[in-house]
Amino acid sequence: MSAPYGRHGHAGSGGAVALTVFVPPPRRWRLSDRQVGVLFMVPFILVAAAFILWPVLEAVRLAFYSKSPFRPTMTYVGLDNFRYLFGDPVFWAALRQAVVWTLSSTILQSILGVGLALLLHQAIRGINVFRGLLLFPYMVPTVVIALIWRWMFNPEFGIINATLLRFGVIEKNIYWFSEPTWAMASVILLNVWKFTPFVVICVLARLQMIPVDLYDAARVDGASAWQRFRDITLPQLKAVLSVVVVFRTIWTFNKFEEIYLLTRGGPGTSTFNLAVYGFEQATANLKLGVAAATGVVMLALLFTGSALYLRLIGRQEE
Numbered sequence: 001m002s003a004p005y006g007r008h009g010h011a012g013s014g015g016a017v018a019l020t021v022f023v024p025p026p027r028r029w030r031l032s033d034r035q036v037g038v039l040f041m042v043p044f045i046l047v048a049a050a051f052i053l054w055p056v057l058e059a060v061r062l063a064f065y066s067k068s069p070f071r072p073t074m075t076y077v078g079l080d081n082f083r084y085l086f087g088d089p090v091f092w093a094a095l096r097q098a099v100v101w102t103l104s105s106t107i108l109q110s111i112l113g114v115g116l117a118l119l120l121h122q123a124i125r126g127i128n129v130f131r132g133l134l135l136f137p138y139m140v141p142t143v144v145i146a147l148i149w150r151w152m153f154n155p156e157f158g159i160i161n162a163t164l165l166r167f168g169v170i171e172k173n174i175y176w177f178s179e180p181t182w183a184m185a186s187v188i189l190l191n192v193w194k195f196t197p198f199v200v201i202c203v204l205a206r207l208q209m210i211p212v213d214l215y216d217a218a219r220v221d222g223a224s225a226w227q228r229f230r231d232i233t234l235p236q237l238k239a240v241l242s243v244v245v246v247f248r249t250i251w252t253f254n255k256f257e258e259i260y261l262l263t264r265g266g267p268g269t270s271t272f273n274l275a276v277y278g279f280e281q282a283t284a285n286l287k288l289g290v291a292a293a294t295g296v297v298m299l300a301l302l303f304t305g306s307a308l309y310l311r312l313i314g315r316q317e318e
Helices: 033-062 080-086 089-120 127-134 142-152 159-166 180-207 212-220 225-253 257-263 274-283 288-317
Strands: 007-011 017-021 065-067 074-076
Touching: 033 065, 033 288, 065 288, 080 288, 089 127, 089 180, 089 225, 089 274, 127 180, 142 180, 142 257, 180 225, 180 257, 212 225, 225 288, 257 274, 274 288
Parallel strands: none
Antiparallel strands: 007 017, 065 074
C-alpha cells in the first residue's frame, strides 16, 4: 500500500515504518498589480489631500464666516459674504474683465499655438533648435517677465513705443499702463507670450502622431493645403485642443501674478479679475470671508463652464 501524499516511509530494523511529514515552503506575500498601483498613489493622495482638498474645503467653510486676520475668532454670517459680493459693482466689473482676459488670452494662445506648431512640424534642418528656443518664455519666472515687460512698455523710453513711432504706426507715445484699454491689452499680450509654448508643445506632439499616408492620399486626390488642414489636421487635433482649451481657460481665469505684477489691477480697477479682486478683499479690506466667497464663486463658474464645454465637445464627437 502506498504512503499518503506528503509522507515517505521506510522499514526500520524493527520492522516499523518511519513516516516523514512533508511541510510545503511558506508562501511569500505578494501584491497584485492593482495593489501596487494603489500603493504608489498613496503619497500623491496624501499630498493632494493636505495641500489641495483641505484648503479648498477650508475656503468653502470660511466663505460663510466673518474673519479678520487680527482676530482669532470667526463669526458665522451665513450668506452675507455672497450678498456683499453680488451687491458690489467692483465684483461684477472684475467678473466681466476676467471673462475678457480669459477668452482673449485662450483664443490667441490657441490660434498662435496651432500656427507655430505647424511651422515647427516641418522637416527642416536645424528645426530642433527653434523647438528648444520656443520653451524660453515658459521657463522664465513670471516676476522677471513682468519687470522686463514694464520696461519695454514704458511710455517714455520703452522699446515698444520707440518701434511703433519709428515705423509710423502711432503718432505719439501710448501710455500703456495708464489707459484701461491698453493696460488690459498689455497683460493679455504678456499671458499669450508666456503660455503659448504650452499649446505648441501639446499640438506639436499630436501632429507627429498623424499618419503621413493621409496627407499623401489627399495630395493624390488634388486637395489643396487649406483642404488638407481643414479635413485632416483639424479633426486630428480636435481632441487635444479641447483638453488644452479647458486647461488654459482654468489656469488663465485663476491667474493673479501677471496682472498684479504688471498693473496692480489698475489703472483704478480696470484690470481686476476675480483673483485680484479676492486678493484685495483679503489684504486691503481685511475681509477674509469675502475673499473666500470670491474663490467659491470662481470654483463654481469654472466647474460649470468646464463641464458644459466637455459635454458639448462629447456630443459633437458622437
